[in-house]
Amino acid sequence: MTLALSLATAAGLCLAALGAPGLRLELSASLRRGLYRLDPLAGTALVPGKLVAACPPPSLAALARARGYLRAGLCPGGVKPLGKLVLAAAGDLVELAPAGLRLNGQALPATAQLTSDSRGRPLPHYPAGCYRVLPGEVWLISPHPRSLDSRTFGPLPASQVLGVLTPLLTATGADPRPLAALLRRASSCRPGAPAPASPCPASPAPAPPPSPHRPRPPCRLSP
Numbered sequence: 001m002t003l004a005l006s007l008a009t010a011a012g013l014c015l016a017a018l019g020a021p022g023l024r025l026e027l028s029a030s031l032r033r034g035l036y037r038l039d040p041l042a043g044t045a046l047v048p049g050k051l052v053a054a055c056p057p058p059s060l061a062a063l064a065r066a067r068g069y070l071r072a073g074l075c076p077g078g079v080k081p082l083g084k085l086v087l088a089a090a091g092d093l094v095e096l097a098p099a100g101l102r103l104n105g106q107a108l109p110a111t112a113q114l115t116s117d118s119r120g121r122p123l124p125h126y127p128a129g130c131y132r133v134l135p136g137e138v139w140l141i142s143p144h145p146r147s148l149d150s151r152t153f154g155p156l157p158a159s160q161v162l163g164v165l166t167p168l169l170t171a172t173g174a175d176p177r178p179l180a181a182l183l184r185r186a187s188s189c190r191p192g193a194p195a196p197a198s199p200c201p202a203s204p205a206p207a208p209p210p211s212p213h214r215p216r217p218p219c220r221l222s223p
């Protein structure tokens with residue numbers, strides 16, 4: 001449901017004032033702005049396309065707090081959680097390059113790595129390479145092309161995911177639904193997954209060698 005942002009904001013503030021549990025007011029352009037419900041994972045599988053709230057790495061939290069990217073909150077580093085889509089989970093293959101991302105050989109549009117913020121200040125970025133996602137970690141992505149996500153900080157421990165987000169009242173901002181559909185499609189192309197209804201395109205060229213940023217199992221591209 002879509003309403004004016006002012007109405008969504010007013011509803012969120014009123015419900016928060018009444019102590020309604022599990023509500024999150026999203027004011028960032030990284031998602032559609034408005035009111036969301038935050039539900040505990042409670043065994044929910046973290047799969048590509050799932051909309052979640054997660055705490056950023058402490059190193060990014062410090063930078064985000066200093067530059068005003070994130071509001072104050074209860075995550076380590078004193079910032080609010082990030083609202084993001086799960087990009088990849090255990091067993092998925094992520095190809096990270098300056099020009100953009102591939103998930104299991106499928107190109108994801110508008111995912112070029114950021115080198116600077118909107119004010120020209122340099123941004124950290126995770127080393128380019130081909131990564132097989134390990135058990136117990138996830139990669140996150142936003143539908144907004146200039147958002148801070150795993151293009152910046154790489155994989156996160158799955159334990160930093162706080163829960164699943166469900167939109168209640170939303171207005172303007174980045175709509176996660178088209179990207180979520182692409183991620184679900186790309187997830188079906190993961191090595192070992194049941195064959196999808198239509199063929200999965202292969203990467204046209206080998207990815208750069210795995211980054212020495214930290215040890216990784218060998219990463220093989222889809223044939």
